[in-house]
Amino acid sequence: MSELPKGWVETTLGNVAKWSSGGTPSRKNTAYYNGDVPWIKTGDLGVRYLEEASENISNEGLKNSSAKLFPKNSVAIAMYGATIGKTSILNIEAATNQACGVAIPNASLSSIFLYYLLKNEKEGFIARGKGGAQPNISQTIIKEYPIWLPPLNEQIRITNKLDSILAKVDKAQARLNKIPAILKRFRQSVLAAATSGELTKEWREVEGLSKDTWQPVSIDDLSNRAFDGPFGSKLKTADYTDNGIKVARLENIGHLVFNSAKETFISEVKYQDLIKNTIEHNDVLFSSFVDEEIRTCLFDERFGTYINKADCFCIRPNKEMVSPEYLMYSLACKHTYEKIKKQVHGATRPRVNLRYLKSFEISLPSSEEQSAVVEKINQLFHKADKVEKQYLDAKARLDRLTQSILAKAFRGELVPQDPNDEPAEQLLDRILKERLSQQQKADKLKKTTKKRAIKAKVADKG
Template identity: 45%
Template sequence: MNDLPKGWQSVSLGEIGLVQSGIGFPLELQGSTNGLYPVYKVSDISRSVAQKNGNLETANNYVSEETATLLRGHIFKSGSVLFAKIGEALKLNRRGFIKREGLADNNVMGFTAEEGIDDRFIYHFLRTQDFAAYSRSTTIPSIRKGDIEGITIPLPPHAEQTRIAQKLDELLVQVDTLKARIGFIPELLKRFRQSTLTAAVSGVLTEEWRAAAKLNLNWEKTSIGSICNKAFDGPFGSKLKSDDYTVEGARVVRLENIGHLIFNEDKKTYIGEEKFEQLSKNTLEAGDVLFSSFVDEEIRVCQLPKSEESFINKADCFCLRVDSFSANPAFVMYALAAGATYRRIKEAVHGATRPRINLGFLKAFEINLPSIQEQNEIVRRIEQLFAFVAQLEARVQAAQVRINQLTPSILVKAFSGELLPQNYNDEPAVELIARIAAERSRNLPAKKIRKSRQSGIIRPLRESTTMSKRRQDKDVLGQPYLRSHLHRLGSKTTADVLFKTADLSIADFYKQLAWEVEQGFIQDHGHTLEASDAP
């Protein structure tokens, strides 16, 4: 934090705010959608980030004021920032900005800034921090209160904090809008591809071509098996086991290699030369149409690309070796990848636990087949359009990379003082920090003292010489002893006042108070206590 702008000051988060963990939230108290206070969980934070730009104003669980008192949880005020403190969610580094005060469960931690610190400024700063880096555990990542309190923040004057926060709100909303708009483009391009295939296999794509060639739409329903020189599945069971795989040798085409119109090279599996010889009848050739037997969200079909490597197929990876005099293998692939094909096959396997077809079904499946000349023209036009789409996708991906760099870049500028011009008339941050420290010092609880009768000197109260009751007494232990004192006092009162009348030691007093609150004899309202009507 060297070379800070004029008026800025390095300070720890613990010096300018309160870090507080959530509380245990018993299962029997969960599930209510009504109540005064929301109880924020990690899932609520995640949803706020995904749907509401990080603004936390709703939750899946609510509690009444009475239940909140029973839970003795901290009420996080509006403007506090919540985040996960344990588990895999910690690594996601999501932050929720509270719009409606509420509690948090014990998987959540929160930061509440002191008066004079801009809440939105703190929220944006915390978005720059990788809390997972502070985790000490390698098994289950987690952070502690002290980890957050010790983080150093470059703090500008209060007025500059507000200006920076407002500018960040403005800019980052624009970035998020841009992300959403460009993020929709890949889906549009996917639809364009599918529309192209629909037009191709229905004859629409080559309608003008046929008119120029003075040809009619004379396509014939043809089974896949009738246009293949060979169609086969991969070896099953003991013929090819995982123990047969090696680090090099002939390639094995598995289901994960067969994508929608793409052969995925990411995962490579090999078998040795001896095993390859045993399975030589499953040898694949460049241009073979590969079809996945499993049909889920789309048809997975592609062609085997040219390669110097040898390949065989595994079970459920069908190979169609198309007779090039009868059909263009690429046209067959596109026909099988079309939406109409998907819908027909999906309907055929409807209700199956694992939707799949067998080789016999695929060989009997019929497609509309034009002349070989029109097939070639269709393939040419599809590949021309798909090449154009690929160029657009590359540009979109490059733009997405640049856009994703905008938010961290803007945040870096914001917290180095480079986002906005400074106003040197602003009160320096060091004075704000000093006021916060002074206010905290004034609010520290005072020690209990009494005046000595002999000398008039003020000395700390020594409870052992003044307290006559003990918690083990029969009228105290297991009895609503403190509630009876509250009845005599006649109204809500503070713990200090009740302590003075109870005549118990401090240790016994708080043990008895905790027990009577738990039993329902006393209602704890945070700053005051009240006798209940419980029997």
């Protein structure tokens, strides 16, 4: 650990701010919600200045719960689960739930400085999280958390420098964040061109063929078999085991990718009852639930032995008629999505049934052209994948850059120290003495009030 910079003092978060947390009004009372009081939850945190809450409570809900109203410029930090360490400055007067720790900084530091400091310490808070799968940090952990505090004037220099540097990082991040959407549109445009015949137009000209060779054919006619997974009593939650034969569930079926990381098992004995649901190499899996895009993918035997679960349709292509990859790409294209979305429009959980999927028609070219289509798609997708990797690498570098800049700031290396600055120790000492004096006055007033109440009670009895 580097040496404490001159003029700085080692202290705790509890000494530089008044810390508290909020609460949740009873959900059973509808009058407690949809009022005028912004109610912050951990999912709202992360932006520098929080301007609005995702949910509001009423004044009645505020009074009848442990929720509290915090002043503008308070600093909130997430204390629970995967959001631990997410931080925002409240740019509004707002209440929070109990998962948010909230600081009202004293005169030893500013809200923006505390915001940056908490961001810098995010990994430290995560490391102190307790509770297993969903670790939490408590008010006690936060208050006892050690920090290095610079002089007030140096804090101003640090925050000004951070504002300037990180604004440039944020602009770069904003430009990078556009890339996933651009890549998604590119891939969809490739699929649209491929399944309409546009992508292989030149290929047909060279081969002396026309688009007339493309014919609409149903999935049922293209497949040797299309089947849903077992449902109801045939496969219950109680049938799942810690190991054995794997089950392909909705969470495994992505858009053009099989997500093998999430595993669910059944026993060998149960598998024998459901063996007809075994998924084979190059089967096309299709999620019956249709939301923002079609989720369909190829199954690879390298994943191991799997059966499919209900709502995970399995199409076994007739390879003499259709390439499994071509079928997958045809089902994944935007045209297919738009047609199916119309079919399920208005459903609470939009999905299609197997009968509809089997009747669905795709445009089918010759086997030779299917191979040409798949080859061109894969070539273009390979280029998109390379761009995506470059994007992910650049994003990771930017994330590391932000953290390295913050770390440098809070080691005292970002701006020079000024010997004319009042040392932070003197400032903090004054503040703590003032806090102690105020607390003693409050305690004395409380005792006096209590004595008067007792005397009044005795007088009434007399």
